[in-house]
Amino acid sequence: MDWVRWHSAYADPASSLSQRLLAVQAQIRAALTAAPAGPIPVVSMCAGEGRDLLGVLADHPRAADVSARLVELDPVLCESARVAAEPLPSRVEVVTADAGWTDPYVGAVPARLALFCGVFGNISDVDVAATVAAAPSFVAPGGMVVWTRHRGAPDLVPQICEWFESAGFEQVFVSPRDARFGLGVHRFVGAARPLVAGHRLFAFQR
Numbered sequence: 001m002d003w004v005r006w007h008s009a010y011a012d013p014a015s016s017l018s019q020r021l022l023a024v025q026a027q028i029r030a031a032l033t034a035a036p037a038g039p040i041p042v043v044s045m046c047a048g049e050g051r052d053l054l055g056v057l058a059d060h061p062r063a064a065d066v067s068a069r070l071v072e073l074d075p076v077l078c079e080s081a082r083v084a085a086e087p088l089p090s091r092v093e094v095v096t097a098d099a100g101w102t103d104p105y106v107g108a109v110p111a112r113l114a115l116f117c118g119v120f121g122n123i124s125d126v127d128v129a130a131t132v133a134a135a136p137s138f139v140a141p142g143g144m145v146v147w148t149r150h151r152g153a154p155d156l157v158p159q160i161c162e163w164f165e166s167a168g169f170e171q172v173f174v175s176p177r178d179a180r181f182g183l184g185v186h187r188f189v190g191a192a193r194p195l196v197a198g199h200r201l202f203a204f205q206r
Contacts, residue, residue, distance in 0.1 A: 016180045016181060019180055019181070020148060020180070020181040020183065021051055021052065021055070023175065023179075023181070023183050024052050024115075024117055024146060024148065024183060025052060025055050025056050027146050027173060027183065027185050028052060028053060028056045028113070028115070028146060029056050029060060031112075031113050031144045031146065031185070032056065032060055032062045032066065032113070033060075033061075033062065035062065035065075035112050035113070036142075038065065039065055039066075039067060040062060040065045040066045040067070040112045040113065041066075041067050041068070041108065041109075041110075041111040041112050041113075042066055042067070042068040042069070042111055042112065042113045042114070042115070043068070043069050043070075043071070043105055043108050043109055043111045043113075043114050043115070043138060044068065044069070044070045044071065044114075044115040044117070045071050045099040045105075045114075045115065045116055045119055046071070046072060046073075046099045046117070046118050046119050046122075047070035047071055047072045047077075047081060047094070047099075047115070048072055048074075048077050048081070048118065049077050049080040049081050049084065050070050050072075050080075050081035050084055050085065050092070050094070051084075052115055052117050052146075053068060053070070053115060054081065054084045054085055054088065054092070057085075057088050057089075057090045057092075058088065063088060063089050063090045064089040064090065065090075066090040066091070066092075067090065067091040067092075067093075068090060068091070068092045068093065069092075069093045069094075069095060069104075069105065069108035070085075070092065070093070070094045070095065071095050071097055071099040071104045071105065072094065072095075072096065072097075072099065073096065073097065073098050073099065074096075075096050078094050078095075078096045081094045082094045093108075099119075100123075100127075100200060100201050100202045100203050100204070101198070101199070101200055101201065102134070102137075102195055102196060102197055102198065102199040102200075102201065103197055103198060105138065105195060106195060106197050109137060109138050109139070109195050110137070110138065110139055110140035110143065110192060110195075111138060111139055111140070111143060112139070112140065112142075112143045112144070113139070113143060113144050113145075113146070114135065114138040114139050114143065114144070114145045114146070115145075115146050115147075116131065116135075116145060116146070116147040116148075117146060117147060117148045118148060119131065119147070119148075119202070120147060120148065120149035120156070120160065121148070121149050121150045122204050122205060123202040123203065123204060123205060124202075124205060125156060125159075127201065127202035127203065128149075128156065128160060128163075128202070129163055130201055130202065131201045131202050132160060132163040132164055132167055133163070133167055134195075134199070134201055135164065135167055135169070135186075135188070136167055136168055136188060136190055136191075136192070136193040137193045137194060137195040137196065138195070139188045140188070140192060141188055141189065141190065141191070141192055142187065142188065142189075143187070143188050144172065144185055144186065144187050144188070145164070145169065145185070145186050145188070146183075146184070146185050147160070147183075147184050147185075147186075148181060148182060148183050148184075149182040149184075150181060150182060151177065151179065151181065151182045155177075155182075157174065157182040157184065160184065161174060161184060161186075164184070164186040167190070168188060168189060168190020168191070169186035169187060169188050169189065169190070170186065170187050170189050171184070171185075171186055172185040172186060172187050173185040
C-alpha cells in the first residue's frame with residue numbers, strides 16, 4: 001500500500017476519508033475540551049500526517065496544554081506531520097517507528113487521549129482484540145480512546161465495543177450503522193496498568 005498516495009483522498013472534501021476526518025476531529029475537540037486543567041498527554045498510533053490531532057490543535061484553546069507523540073512508520077508522512085506541527089503551541093513529537101510495537105510509546109503513556117484511528121481496518125480481528133486488550137496501558141483512568149473501523153461486512157464495530165467494555169472502558173460515542181465509517185470513543189474506567197515494552201500488538205495486512 002502506498003500510504004502517501006492514500007492520503008491524497010483528503011483533497012476531496014466529499015470523500016469518505018474527509019468526512020471521517022471531520023467526525024474524528026469533532027470527538028478529539030470534545031475530549032480536549034472536557035480534559036481537566038493541566039497537561040494533556042496524547043498518543044496517536046499510525047498517525048500518518050497527523051491530520052486528526054494537528055487540525056484540532058491549530059485553533060483549540062487547550063492546545064498549549066497538549067504534549068503529543070505521533071507514531072508513524074512512513075518517513076514521508078512523518079515529515080509532513082513535523083512540518084504541520086511546527087507552528088503549533090503544542091509540544092508534538094513525531095516518531096518514525098512501527099506503531100504495532102509498544103516500544104515507541106514508552107515514556108508517552110499513560111495519556112489522557114489515545115488515537116487508534118486508521119488501524120483496526122488494516123489488521124486482523126485477532127490483532128484488533130489484542131490492541132483493545134492493551135488499551136488500558138495507553139490511557140490513565142478517565143482517559144479516552146478514539147478509534148475507527150470501516151463498517152463493511154463483516155461489521156466488527158459491535159464486537160470492538162464489547163472488547164473495550166471487557167477491558168474496562170465505557171462507551172461515550174459510536175457512529176450509527178448507516179454512517180460511511182465506524183467511529184468510536186471509549187473512556188477508561190478501570191485500574192491503571194503499566195505498558196509492557198517489547199510487546200507486539202498488531203501487524204498491518206497487505
